[in-house]
Amino acid sequence: MNVVIIHQSRTGNTRRAAELIGGAAAAAGATVAVRPVTNIDYKELAEADLVFVGTWVDGLILFGHRPGDTGKVRQIPKLWDKQVAAFMTHAVNPGNAATKLSDVLEGHGATVVAARSLNRRRLDDEAPAFAAEVLASVSAAA
Numbered sequence: 001m002n003v004v005i006i007h008q009s010r011t012g013n014t015r016r017a018a019e020l021i022g023g024a025a026a027a028a029g030a031t032v033a034v035r036p037v038t039n040i041d042y043k044e045l046a047e048a049d050l051v052f053v054g055t056w057v058d059g060l061i062l063f064g065h066r067p068g069d070t071g072k073v074r075q076i077p078k079l080w081d082k083q084v085a086a087f088m089t090h091a092v093n094p095g096n097a098a099t100k101l102s103d104v105l106e107g108h109g110a111t112v113v114a115a116r117s118l119n120r121r122r123l124d125d126e127a128p129a130f131a132a133e134v135l136a137s138v139s140a141a142a
């Protein structure tokens with residue numbers, strides 16, 4: 001299975017989550033590429049069976065949660081017919097930002113198979129666990 005993980009990160013947490021997801025997918029036997037949104041390989045993306053797209057949670061902690069830098073996320077080539085897992089990182093409260101990222105990606109042509117925000121302090125646990133869950137659900141459906 002070819003897995004591409006695309007991330008938009010300002011301070012490194014989402015990039016780290018992407019790398020951890022990539023490590024877990026590689027350990028499960030997938031061919032993996034981890035890319036910032038600014039450096040996407042079109043051929044690699046076209047050949048992907050599963051794409052993870054991640055960004056950070058923007059908001060006012062208690063309300064107004066939304067995916068950060070959605071303008072950049074929308075620059076990803078259209079994800080028609082791709083199975084996509086949305087991930088985010090947050091500090092304390094993601095609100096419903098993961099659902100909103102999922103909506104952005106669906107609007108971009110993706111079939112979203114999962115959406116989750118990961119606590120930036122627990123990435124070592126939460127990122128590989130999310131990757132394992134998504135891989136299991138995708139291979140069960142194949």
Ligand SMILES: Cc1cc2nc3c(=O)[nH]c(=O)nc-3n(C[C@H](O)[C@H](O)[C@H](O)COP(=O)(O)O)c2cc1C
Pocket residue numbers: 008009010011012013014015055056057058059060061062063065089090091092093094120
């Ligand atoms: C402008 C701004 C708003 C933020 N709002 C929230 C928020 O509402 N809830 C939250 O849990 N974290 C919030 N955060 C924290 C980030 O989501 C968190 O640090 C994230 O892991 C950053 O990802 P990055 O390192 O990939 O840029 C905010 C950060 C910034 C810069």
